[in-house]
Amino acid sequence: MTSLLADFLSALSLINVSLAFVGVMAGIIIGALPGLSATMAVAVLVPFTFSLNPSSALIVLGAIYTGAIFGGSWSAILINTPGTPSAVATTFDGYAMAKKGDGDLAMSISCMSSFVGGMVGVICLALFAPPLASISLAFGPTEYFWLAMLGLTLISTLAEGDNIKSLIGACLGLLLSMIGVSVVGGDMRLTGNIGFLNSGIEIVSAMIGLFCIPVILDLTSLKGKHLNESETPKSLRLVECFSIMTKNKFAAVRGSLIGTFIGILPGAGGSIASIVSYGEAKRTSKNKDNFGKGEPEGLVASETANNATVGGGFIPTLCLGIPGTPPDAVILGALLIQGIKTGNTLFTQQSDIVYTFIFGLALATLIMLPLGLLMGRYAYKFIIKVPKEVLIPSIIFLTIIGSYSIENSILNVYFMFFFGLIGWILNRAGFKASPIVLGLVLGGIAEQGFVQAYIIGNAQEAIFTNYFGRPISISIISMILVGLFYPTLKEKFFKKKVLIND
Amino acid sequence: MIKLKSIIKKLIVSSVILVMGIASANAQVNNIIPFGPGGESDVTARLQQKYYKEMFNEDMVIQYKPGGGGAVAWQSLNSEKNDGSLIMGANLPHIIMQPIANKAKAGYKTSDLNVFTFFHYTPDAILVEASSPHKTFKDLAAFAKKNPGKLTLSGSGTYSANHLLTIQLEKAGIKATYVPFKGTGAAVQALLGKQVEGSAGYSTVASKQGTQVRMLAVASEKRLPAFPDVPTFKELGYNIVSGAYRGYALPKSASLATKKKLSDRLMKINADKNFVKTMEAGGYVVVNIGHDQIDKFMAEQIKINESIAKTLGLIK
Numbered sequence: 089m090t091s092l093l094a095d096f097l098s099a100l101s102l103i104n105v106s107l108a109f110v111g112v113m114a115g116i117i118i119g120a121l122p123g124l125s126a127t128m129a130v131a132v133l134v135p136f137t138f139s140l141n142p143s144s145a146l147i148v149l150g151a152i153y154t155g156a157i158f159g160g161s162w163s164a165i166l167i168n169t170p171g172t173p174s175a176v177a178t179t180f181d182g183y184a185m186a187k188k189g190d191g192d193l194a195m196s197i198s199c200m201s202s203f204v205g206g207m208v209g210v211i212c213l214a215l216f217a218p219p220l221a222s223i224s225l226a227f228g229p230t231e232y233f234w235l236a237m238l239g240l241t242l243i244s245t246l247a248e249g250d251n252i253k254s255l256i257g258a259c260l261g262l263l264l265s266m267i268g269v270s271v272v273g274g275d276m277r278l279t280g281n282i283g284f285l286n287s288g289i290e291i292v293s294a295m296i297g298l299f300c301i302p303v304i305l306d307l308t309s310l311k312g313k314h315l316n317e318s319e320t321p322k323s324l325r326l327v328e329c330f331s332i333m334t335k336n337k338f339a340a341v342r343g344s345l346i347g348t349f350i351g352i353l354p355g356a357g358g359s360i361a362s363i364v365s366y367g368e369a370k371r372t373s374k375n376k377d378n379f380g381k382g383e384p385e386g387l388v389a390s391e392t393a394n395n396a397t398v399g400g401g402f403i404p405t406l407c408l409g410i411p412g413t414p415p416d417a418v419i420l421g422a423l424l425i426q427g428i429k430t431g432n433t434l435f436t437q438q439s440d441i442v443y444t445f446i447f448g449l450a451l452a453t454l455i456m457l458p459l460g461l462l463m464g465r466y467a468y469k470f471i472i473k474v475p476k477e478v479l480i481p482s483i484i485f486l487t488i489i490g491s492y493s494i495e496n497s498i499l500n501v502y503f504m505f506f507f508g509l510i511g512w513i514l515n516r517a518g519f520k521a522s523p524i525v526l527g528l529v530l531g532g533i534a535e536q537g538f539v540q541a542y543i544i545g546n547a548q549e550a551i552f553t554n555y556f557g558r559p560i561s562i563s564i565i566s567m568i569l570v571g572l573f574y575p576t577l578k579e580k581f582f583k584k585k586v587l588i589n590d
Numbered sequence: 591m592i593k594l595k596s597i598i599k600k601l602i603v604s605s606v607i608l609v610m611g612i613a614s615a616n617a618q619v620n621n622i623i624p625f626g627p628g629g630e631s632d633v634t635a636r637l638q639q640k641y642y643k644e645m646f647n648e649d650m651v652i653q654y655k656p657g658g659g660g661a662v663a664w665q666s667l668n669s670e671k672n673d674g675s676l677i678m679g680a681n682l683p684h685i686i687m688q689p690i691a692n693k694a695k696a697g698y699k700t701s702d703l704n705v706f707t708f709f710h711y712t713p714d715a716i717l718v719e720a721s722s723p724h725k726t727f728k729d730l731a732a733f734a735k736k737n738p739g740k741l742t743l744s745g746s747g748t749y750s751a752n753h754l755l756t757i758q759l760e761k762a763g764i765k766a767t768y769v770p771f772k773g774t775g776a777a778v779q780a781l782l783g784k785q786v787e788g789s790a791g792y793s794t795v796a797s798k799q800g801t802q803v804r805m806l807a808v809a810s811e812k813r814l815p816a817f818p819d820v821p822t823f824k825e826l827g828y829n830i831v832s833g834a835y836r837g838y839a840l841p842k843s844a845s846l847a848t849k850k851k852l853s854d855r856l857m858k859i860n861a862d863k864n865f866v867k868t869m870e871a872g873g874y875v876v877v878n879i880g881h882d883q884i885d886k887f888m889a890e891q892i893k894i895n896e897s898i899a900k901t902l903g904l905i906k
Contacts, residue, residue: 131627131654138640225783229769269658269692271772274748276695284665286697287657354779355772408782409798410775417628417775424633424798424872431800495662496622496655532772540769544786547742547767 095440098143099447107140107148108452112459115155116162120467122169122296123490126156127414134422142426143441147448149422153415154398154452157358158202158460161391165194166315166471167483169300173292174358174394176525177366179299180246181379181386188382189316192468196329197384198391199460201340204333205392206453208344209351209399213406214446218435220400221407224352229544230554232355233537234564236530239360241571242367243523254523257514261527264289265535272539284499291528293491293500294507298521300487301508307480314479317472326461336388339369343392350393351400354412358394359529365393371571399449406434406442618648619852621838622670622678624663626656629773630712630794630874631679631836637868638709641859658697659747660684664839665697672841674848680705682835686895687749691904705888706849707856708837708879710869712792713810714755714830715820716743717803719784727806727826730788734764741766742786744777751834752777752790754898755809758830759790761901766790778803792833793817797873809833815870835891837879846881853881 098104118129129152137145160172165182178198185194212220227235243258244251267278268288279285307314333340343365350361369389370379379386401412409430411417423430428438435442471479491504511521545554555561619642623631635652642650655663663678664685670676680703688696716727724730734741741764745752748770756768769786771777774795781789782802789795789803793814796805805820809832813822823830838856840849857880859865866876879887899905 127627131632134636135639135652225779228780228783228785269661270748272748272770274691276692279695281695284657284662286692286695287662290657354775404779408779408802409800410779410782411628414626414628417626418632421628421633421636425636425868427868427871429800430798432802433800495657496653497657497662536772540771540780543767543769544742547740 091440092443095443096447098440099147099444099451104144104147104444104448105451107144108151108448109455109459111148111151112155112452112456113463115152115157116159116456116460116463118152119156119159120162120171121486121490122163122171122300123292123487123493125172125292125414125494126153126160127418128493129153129156130415130418134418134425137422138425142423142428143444143448145422145426146419146441146445147452149419150398150402150445150449151452151455153419154206154395154449154456156415157395157398158199158206158391158456160394161198161202162195162464162467165191165198165387166468167300168303169296169487172358173295173529174362174397175390176295176299176359176522176529177362177390178387178394180366180390180522181381181383182390184380184382185384185387186315190382191315191472192465193325193328193332193384194387195464195468196325196461197332197387199457199464200329200333201343201388201391202395202460203453203457204340205344205347205395206398206456207450208341208392209348209396210446210450210453211399212348212396213399213402213449214443217403217407218432220348220352220403224354224404224412225408226560227353228558229537229540230558231537231560231564232353232533233541233555234561234568235353235356235360236534236537238564238568238571239364239526239530240534241568242363243526245367245370245571246363246522246526250518253517253519257519257521257523258527261524261529262531262534263527264294264524265528265531271532271536272543284497289528290494290500290503291525292494293504294528295525296487296491297504297507297509298511298524300483301505302512302515302521304480304483304487305508305512307476314476315472332384333388336385339373339385339389340392342368343389344396347393347396348400351397351412352403354404354410355533357401357413358397360533361393361397362390363526363529365389395453402449406430407432618675619650620676621650621652622663622676623652623654624656624660624679624681625654627654630792630834631681633872634710634836634869634874635679637865638856638859641862641865642855645858645862646855659688659750661688661692661697664703667698667839668702668841668843670841672844672848674840674844674852677838677840677852680708680837680839682708682711682837682891683749683751683754683895684834686892687754687899690895690899691749700888700892702842703839704842704844704849705837705839705884706881707853707884708835708877708887709856709860710874710876711833711835712751712794712874713808713814713833714751715791715793715796715808716755716788716806717781717791717795718788718806719781720802720804721784722788722804724788724806725804727821730806731764734766738765739767741788742769743767743788743790744769744771744780744786745790746771746774746777749902751832752792754895755790755830755832757898757901758832759828762828762830792873793875794873796820797871810875814873814875816873832894833875835877849881856880 118124160175161178163169163171164175164178168183170176346365347361366389404410404412405416491500545551639650743766
């Protein structure tokens with residue numbers, strides 16, 4: 089206990105607190121710029137941590153990471169573009185709220201939700217890391233396949249309007265996810281002899297294009313302001329925000345837990361966490377019909393989940409030495425340079441560094457709350473005040489910089505514009521961007537899981553049991569079945585009752 | 591309140607400047623990593639970065655150009671500056687196997703890359719999870735010989751060093767089923783979760799995962815200093831020395847003097863005791879293949895990989 093107190097105090101040293109402060113701030117800014125992802129933010133700053141002691145280095149990297157995941161929500165809310173992939177579900181209700189004139193409220197809700205999610209993730213990391221790490225190991229290829237299937241069934245929930253059009257969009261996304269060299273088999277697929285397609289569709293540039301370009305085109309062609317201004321432009325609307333948070337406390341806790349859980353599964357990541365959490369919130373909400381039209385509950389669900397993946401993702405990273413998310417991979421590399429050995433002995437043998445880091449991460453999350461609220465205020469005012477003639481070119485400039493910087497390649501900028509045009513045309517025809525992105529994100533996970541499960545099942549001469557006989561798979565399959573058939577069954581039984589009453 | 595606001599404003603402005611300053615740091619050598627951040631190429635370059643600054647008072651600026659298992663970057667190398675202000679990571683067996691497997695579609699030929707040094711490699715290794723019944727490589731080989739194809743081994747990618755190891759084992763009579771994953775992390779996850787019987791991975795896995803895994807055999811020339819008890823394949827009677835070699839390439843038009851200068855510098859870092867120590871602790875094996883030995887080394891590697899490609903049916 090005394091040693092824990094010592095770790096706590098060492099996390100609170102002046103240098104660590106100021107590092108956490110600067111880290112969060114830099115993280116928020118980088119995260120808010122579309123294309124500059126959390127991974128990039130962390131990677132760029134690794135060399136500057138060489139001179140720090142290990143726990144301070146970890147704290148500043150963790151702070152940047154936390155800030156960047158939260159910062160991604162700003163551009164999602166203000167310009168309908170996820171700043172980082174994990175903010176994709178934030179666009180659904182965040183941007184709709186901003187359009188209605190509740191942008192300031194949305195910014196505050198997003199900050200508070202990120203804080204709640206981040207804290208739950210850190211608490212799980214501190215208390216349950218070793219048992220949760222062993223759960224992540226129980227997820228084999230089969231489970232990843234079924235998890236991706238579960239994600240795909242959410243299309244019917246996410247979709248506004250036409251279900252068929254959403255399904256077509258998702259199929260298009262799945263098809264796009266197959267372009268390039270396949271992981272299993274190494275074949276070139278659908279590249280049409282175009283060299284740069286070998287690496288497949290780069291998801292972030294496709295996402296910037298699909299979400300942002302239609303907004304810019306609409307902004308240019310339509311009269312009126314970008315966002316409606318709220319009636320109380322001077323405040324953070326904290327009271328309102330707080331009452332929304334208490335009203336949606338269940339959604340917040342559920343989102344945080346979903347985020348932590350998906351965070352511990354390496355390779356899944358914040359985008360899937362926020363989509364699953366959003367889908368669950370919409371499925372069970374009383375205000376189901378308001379989702380996608382500016383429902384605060386949807387925003388809470390998405391933002392709690394993606395920040396909870398930060399703490400969750402550190403669980404396999406620190407306990408097993410397997411990076412939970414891409415930024416974790418960079419942090420793992422930094423740990424090696426610092427001479428820290430991750431793995432099952434880290435929590436017992438180098439626990440002082442681990443707990444100082446966990447306290448530091450909690451501190452960063454705490455700092456994010458006031459800092460995010462205040463900085464968000466400036467960002468919101470800037471977007472509201474700036475005239476359209478300045479705003480449009482600035483956004484285009486940012487999207488170009490963003491998509492270029494992902495791989496230092498002009499090709500991604502072309503990709504981005506190409507997808508923007510496609511997205512705009514499909515939008516006119518009633519196809520939304522979100523099912524396409526969902527298909528694109530989940531396609532690779534589903535395919536690799538399916539094929540790996542087949543190869544393993546085939547070698548063990550137990551293909552059927554490998555797909556349908558594993559306990560976790562069975563529970564995911566039942567969740568899929570419930571999600572798919574519950575509405576129909578409910579309707580049927582409900583109708584019967586009505587008949588009997590007659 | 592106003593004061594607080596102005597302080598925050600200043601802080602925001604200064605951190606923006608900080609971030610932009612970092613992005614545009616005065617570059618001396620741009621090191622283009624053909625993969626994303628966090629992988630072995632990135633980590634080892636980061637280790638060099640520190641020494642490069644100390645020894646030559648020049649910055650090594652690391653940039654990433656991932657995609658297509660490195661192919662996207664390698665396609666573009668010859669349109670880059672040739673004055674030595676830019677070097678690009680080059681990895682074996684990638685730069686040999688991709689053009690063989692994908693032919694013209696790979697977008698580059700092995701000979702397009704002006705490789706001037708390999709500074710380390712991660713030997714291939716066969717690993718099992720700590721509780722596995724296979725205590726030694728002999729146990730594992732006996733199981734595989736009795737049940738051909740039943741032994742599942744996870745590894746990173748197709749036509750990768752891990753994959754090629756399983757082909758070499760198959761040639762030696764040990765037929766296993768190779769299960770490719772996206773990256774070493776995912777392959778290790780499957781190993782630790784006992785989704786597969788073992789892993790055809792790298793020695794670095796044993797360094798990172800510690801007591802959670804047991805390395806049964808390693809494809810290096812000599813036993814690794816960090817793992818004195820793990821036998822090499824050579825000791826076990828298999829003539830297999832393989833792994834992923836990492837080095838650097840220049841555009842084809844770069845002069846011999848440029849090649850020599852950069853090669854000498856990287857070899858000087860390789861000679862530093864602390865550098866070698868950190869590398870070895872991570873499971874990396876430092877090799878000194880400079881510009882004067884590179885042609886011979888590449889010719890040998892091409893020969894080995896072509897013979898494997900024949901077994902795979904990629905060339906006739």
